[in-house]
Amino acid sequence: MSRASQLTEQVLDLVGDRAEAEVVASTGNLALTRFANSFIHQNVAEVGEAVSLRVAVDGRVASAKTTTTGSETLAAFVDGALETAALQPVDEDWPGLAPPRAVPDVVHADDATYDASPQARAAIVKDFVDSGPGMLAAGYCQTEGRSIAFANSAGQAAEGRQTNAIVDGIHQTATSAGTGHAASAAIGDLDGAVIGRIAAQRAIDSATPFDAKPGEYEVILAPEAVGTIAIFLAFYGFNGKMLEEGQSFVDLGTKQFDERFRFWDDVTDPRALGVPFDTEGTPKRRLELVEDGVTRAVAHNRKTAKKAGVEPNGNNVPGAEGWGPIPTNLFIGGGDKTVGDLIADVERGIYVSTFNYCRILDPKTMVVTGLTRNGTFMIENGRITDAVTNMRFTQSFVDALGDGKILGLGDDARFADSEFGPGITIVPTMHLGSWNFTGGAEG
Amino acid sequence: MFEYATAAVEGALAAGATYADARAVVSKQESIDVQNQAVRSLDRTEQAGIGVRALIGSSWGFFATADISRRSAAAAGERAAEIARASAIVPGDPIEFADVDVVRDTYETPFVEDPLTIPLSEKVDLLIGVTKTMQGVDGIAIATGNLTFYDTNKWFVSSQGHRIHQHLVESGGGFDATALGERESQRRSYPQSFGQYETGGYEVIRKWDFAANAGRVAEEAVALLTADELDERETDLILEGSQLALQIHESVGHAIELDRILGWEAAFAGTSHLQLPKLGSFRFGSDLMNITADATLPGALGTFGYDDEGTKAQRVPIVDHGTWVGVLSGRDSAAIAGLPPGGMVRGDGYNRLPMVRMTNVGLLPGDSSLDEIIADTKDGVYMATNRSWSIDDKRLNFQFGTEIAWEIKNGKRGRMLKNPTYTGIGPVFWGSLDRLAGDDEWIHWGTPNCGKGQPIQVAHTGHSAGPGRFKNVRVGVRG
Numbered sequence: 036m037s038r039a040s041q042l043t044e045q046v047l048d049l050v051g052d053r054a055e056a057e058v059v060a061s062t063g064n065l066a067l068t069r070f071a072n073s074f075i076h077q078n079v080a081e082v083g084e085a086v087s088l089r090v091a092v093d094g095r096v097a098s099a100k101t102t103t104t105g106s107e108t109l110a111a112f113v114d115g116a117l118e119t120a121a122l123q124p125v126d127e128d129w130p131g132l133a134p135p136r137a138v139p140d141v142v143h144a145d146d147a148t149y150d151a152s153p154q155a156r157a158a159i160v161k162d163f164v165d166s167g168p169g170m171l172a173a174g175y176c177q178t179e180g181r182s183i184a185f186a187n188s189a190g191q192a193a194e195g196r197q198t199n200a201i202v203d204g205i206h207q208t209a210t211s212a213g214t215g216h217a218a219s220a221a222i223g224d225l226d227g228a229v230i231g232r233i234a235a236q237r238a239i240d241s242a243t244p245f246d247a248k249p250g251e252y253e254v255i256l257a258p259e260a261v262g263t264i265a266i267f268l269a270f271y272g273f274n275g276k277m278l279e280e281g282q283s284f285v286d287l288g289t290k291q292f293d294e295r296f297r298f299w300d301d302v303t304d305p306r307a308l309g310v311p312f313d314t315e316g317t318p319k320r321r322l323e324l325v326e327d328g329v330t331r332a333v334a335h336n337r338k339t340a341k342k343a344g345v346e347p348n349g350n351n352v353p354g355a356e357g358w359g360p361i362p363t364n365l366f367i368g369g370g371d372k373t374v375g376d377l378i379a380d381v382e383r384g385i386y387v388s389t390f391n392y393c394r395i396l397d398p399k400t401m402v403v404t405g406l407t408r409n410g411t412f413m414i415e416n417g418r419i420t421d422a423v424t425n426m427r428f429t430q431s432f433v434d435a436l437g438d439g440k441i442l443g444l445g446d447d448a449r450f451a452d453s454e455f456g457p458g459i460t461i462v463p464t465m466h467l468g469s470w471n472f473t474g475g476a477e478g
Numbered sequence: 479m480f481e482y483a484t485a486a487v488e489g490a491l492a493a494g495a496t497y498a499d500a501r502a503v504v505s506k507q508e509s510i511d512v513q514n515q516a517v518r519s520l521d522r523t524e525q526a527g528i529g530v531r532a533l534i535g536s537s538w539g540f541f542a543t544a545d546i547s548r549r550s551a552a553a554a555g556e557r558a559a560e561i562a563r564a565s566a567i568v569p570g571d572p573i574e575f576a577d578v579d580v581v582r583d584t585y586e587t588p589f590v591e592d593p594l595t596i597p598l599s600e601k602v603d604l605l606i607g608v609t610k611t612m613q614g615v616d617g618i619a620i621a622t623g624n625l626t627f628y629d630t631n632k633w634f635v636s637s638q639g640h641r642i643h644q645h646l647v648e649s650g651g652g653f654d655a656t657a658l659g660e661r662e663s664q665r666r667s668y669p670q671s672f673g674q675y676e677t678g679g680y681e682v683i684r685k686w687d688f689a690a691n692a693g694r695v696a697e698e699a700v701a702l703l704t705a706d707e708l709d710e711r712e713t714d715l716i717l718e719g720s721q722l723a724l725q726i727h728e729s730v731g732h733a734i735e736l737d738r739i740l741g742w743e744a745a746f747a748g749t750s751h752l753q754l755p756k757l758g759s760f761r762f763g764s765d766l767m768n769i770t771a772d773a774t775l776p777g778a779l780g781t782f783g784y785d786d787e788g789t790k791a792q793r794v795p796i797v798d799h800g801t802w803v804g805v806l807s808g809r810d811s812a813a814i815a816g817l818p819p820g821g822m823v824r825g826d827g828y829n830r831l832p833m834v835r836m837t838n839v840g841l842l843p844g845d846s847s848l849d850e851i852i853a854d855t856k857d858g859v860y861m862a863t864n865r866s867w868s869i870d871d872k873r874l875n876f877q878f879g880t881e882i883a884w885e886i887k888n889g890k891r892g893r894m895l896k897n898p899t900y901t902g903i904g905p906v907f908w909g910s911l912d913r914l915a916g917d918d919e920w921i922h923w924g925t926p927n928c929g930k931g932q933p934i935q936v937a938h939t940g941h942s943a944g945p946g947r948f949k950n951v952r953v954g955v956r957g
Contacts, residue, residue, distance in 0.1 A: 065933060067932055067933055068564075068565070069932055070568060071741050071742045071743070071744055071745065072570065072740075072741050072742070072744075073568070073570075074536075074568050074569055074570030074571075075537065075564075075565040075566075075567070075568045075569075075570070076538070076565075076570060076742055077538065077540070077742075077831055077833075077932075078537070078538060078539050078540065078561045078562070078564065078565045079539075079540040079541070079542075079561070079830075079831050079933070080540070080541050080542075080557065080561060081529075081541065081542035081543065081829045082542075082543055082544075082545075083527065083542070083543065083544035083545075083829065084544060085544075096517070096520075097520045097521075097522075098519060098520065098521045098522075099521065099522045099523070100521065100522075100523040100524070101523070101524045101525075102524070102525045102526060102527060102544040103524060103525075103526050103544065103546075104544075112524075115522065116522070119520060119522060119598065122598045122599055122602075123517055123520060123598075123602070124516070124517060124602070124606075126516060126517065127516065128516070152564070153539070153560065153561045153564030153565075154564045154567065156564070157564045157565065157567035157568060158567065160567075160568050161567055161568050164568055171741065171744070173741065173744040173745035174745040175745070175746075175932050177932075177933075203745070204745055205744065205745045207744065212744070280619065280620055280656075280658075281619060281658045281663075282620075282656070282658070282663050356511060356518045356519035357511055357518065357519065391748075391870065391871055392868045392869055392870065392871070393868065394866040394867055394868045394879075395866065396865070396866050396879050396897070396899070396956075397662055397663060397897070398663065399658075399661055399662050399663050400661060400662065402956070404866065404868045404877050404879075404899075404955075405868055406868070406870045406871075406875065408870075408871055425870060425871075425875075427868075427870075427875055427877060427901070429877070429955055429956060456934075473877075473901075473955050474875070474901065474955075475875070
């Protein structure tokens with residue numbers, strides 16, 4: 036039995052029959068080697084254990100978390116949670132605990148990543164830095180390994196291991212920057228030199244930018260930009276709590292998007308990261324969010340599912356009481372065109388490598404403002420002609436994907452970084468008919 | 479706990495570090511969330527552990543463990559040294575440390591009522607009460623309230639002889655009401671979006687008098703549904719204090735971080751439009767723009783005794799009558815810039831590397847008042863309470879949205895306006911500042927959610943501000 040499972044059993048034993056209880060325990064490590072000005076300037080690692088406990092005493096619910104996991108400390112931790120719950124008003128919407136259910140038999144973990152050394156991360160960084168001679172490199176290489184166990188007093192138990200390895204960085208000239216990114220469960224899949232060369236080439240290509248006139252443009256969005264669209268749609272729209280409260284744009288069963296748009300969540304995909312159950316112990320399964328432009332489902336945890344009268348689909352996350360359930364293994368369906376083919380289809384438009392600092396103005400309309408960053412280019416007559424200085428946009432993400440608006444999809448779906456972080460979205464390059472740029476980044 | 483931090487430092491030195499420091503940290507957090515008169519969550523979190531930093535040659539290593547024992551702490555020091563050696567695979571220039579006084583001291587946040595000993599029922603009842611009041615207003619669909627309290631003990635030891643214990647107490651919270659229309663949602667918050675946070679005890683919550691403001695906030699949210707949209711144009715813009723505080727945070731506070739200026743944050747948070755050779759001469763704003771970074775302000779959220787490098791909290795001039803004169807720095811970044819260290823390096827918990835963070839970066843007050851500023855405005859708009867914020871990676875181009883605005887015509891506040899936004903370029907915008915309210919309307923606004931670093935860290939920062947007016951600002955930008 037893993038240490039994480041020992042902890043969940045220990046805590047459940049401490050609760051005994053005093054309450055309904057669910058426990059999540061994790062053990063493991065996180066290490067991140069960070070570089071800037073072409074040298075490693077921050078290099079960190081941590082090991083630790085954490086226990087989260089939620090108890091319900093006759094519908095009175097309280098939660099507690101701790102990183103201190105000695106036996107005496109855990110006993111006090113459990114008693115504290117129970118005492119807190121007893122003081123609570125009854126939660127009329129308490130959905131009860133997840134029943135015993137098998138979880139999908141998928142493991143996204145790699146031993147070499149779990150045990151990755153600082154030397155291994157530094158070697159990847161060195162390859163990235165060396166791939167851009169004469170340029171300033173900045174970014175990071177991360178490895179993470181965790182064992183996660185869940186158990187509740189209703190008899191549900193699950194356990195999983197997960198790892199991730201990420202390299203992400205930029206190369207900079209005096210006037211520009213270009214970005215590269217890769218993520219996987221296995222550090223062996225990362226090639227710092229390949230990612231570094233992509234970043235370096237983007238920086239070189241965008242070294243002499245001009246200020247494009249604001250306005251509506253066709254756009255080719257690279258996977259990082261599409262990844263940000265995906266996570267904004269998921270967080271603010273395909274979210275059972277936002278829908279129940281009337282704050283989501285989602286209208287189930289309605290064709291809200293272009294028919295080329297396919298959007299789903301699937302932890303069972305071999306490319307995905309994470310464990311196949313959520314923090315309530317509910318098994319995850321493939322969830323079709325949008326099929327051929329038609330909105331089909333939203334993410335649920337036990338509480339939102341109960342209110343909606345549907346089954347929970349395994350998307351509870353820490354903090355979901357506030358912002359709701361969020362799908363975290365997102366995919367957007369790709370097409371059969373190369374990036375070159377997509378660019379060739381554009382008479383006049385803009386290629387965007389990444390978005391930056393995006394913020395929502397209204398979740399119901401999904402109007403978002405943000406900027407482009409690390410490689411923005413003008414496209415004319417089917418080819419990239421010039422680099423463009425960063426631009427600000429104010430655009431509804433739903434409208435941008437509306438009927439007839441998706442003009443092409445790339446064959447290059449991959450893990451893309453996003454505004455909410457890496458390891459969440461696997462998406463392709465996308466050709467959209469219109470994007471509203473409202474100004475240049477420097478006035 | 480000093481003995482464990484000391485063991486960590488000794489472990490790093492024994493493994494070859496030329497400098498090491500360590501923090502043993504025990505932090506408690508209590509957070510209560512209520513929505514529509516029901517407790518949405520009640521969380522208590524306790525984190526404890528040791529983080530140790532080791533310097534070997536030109537390279538740093540950092541390691542953290544939640545296992546608090548002498549043996550584990552010493553091993554953590556050794557691991558930090560090992561990581562520093564790995565950093566030397568891609569080495570930088572030699573690192574110098576600006577000198578600071580070696581201190582043995584204690585510091586405690588002044589507070590009246592320990593927030594963690596206030597009965598839970600009192601806190602829950604307060605939030606249930608304000609959400610009930612807000613729900614009593616026709617048209618309010620969602621009424622939420624939150625209280626969060628932080629109690630942090632830190633024991634800092636360095637190989638140079640520092641030995642500092644700090645006990646920091648922070649309290650805050652707020653509430654908001656959301657009204658839903660056919661294809662829009664409108665929200666009003668109090669005291670500001672995400673709540674108001676300060677150093678201090680439960681007296682902070684009592685001071686803000688939640689109950690007296692719940693009804694007004696809800697009525698404004700409903701009224702926004704039928705308000706006119708703000709048209710896109712250039713006009714005089716009056717900002718309410720909390721929005722001006724966020725404007726300072728985003729367009730000044732981050733721009734003056736020395737690690738950003740030196741390129742250390744280039745890939746993630748970004749760099750800065752400010753260049754060190756222009757320190758002392760760059761015009762950041764109008765003569766009315768006087769900004770300090772002051773970690774000694776009583777009650778402000780970014781107040782402490784010492785930073786996480788053992789440097790004493792201090793007040794540093796940042797902008798003097800519109801001229802950029804100062805930065806936020808730590809011991810290594812200050813040495814590179816040839817400046818005295820500002821004592822602005824902090825880590826988010828035991829397991830995060832201390833880095834340059836804002837303290838209390840705020841404006842000094844002017845001599846006017848909101849009423850006088852409105853009376854002096856022929857044609858303009860008054861915006862209050864942040865709703866959205868976005869700014870580029872050099873901290874130049876910003877676009878902010880606020881929850882609410884009012885038209886100003888011929889010196890009088892007129893019709894309510896919804897979905898207000900404004901956009902600009904930092905130094906141009908600050909150059910247009912021409913009126914500032916005075917001491918009576920000055921507040922140390924607190925920002926409890928400043929994200930920076932990888933792995934991500936959240937810092938608590940303060941920003942003193944009151945209402946101010948900016949000339950000829952582009953407003954009403956929409957998609």
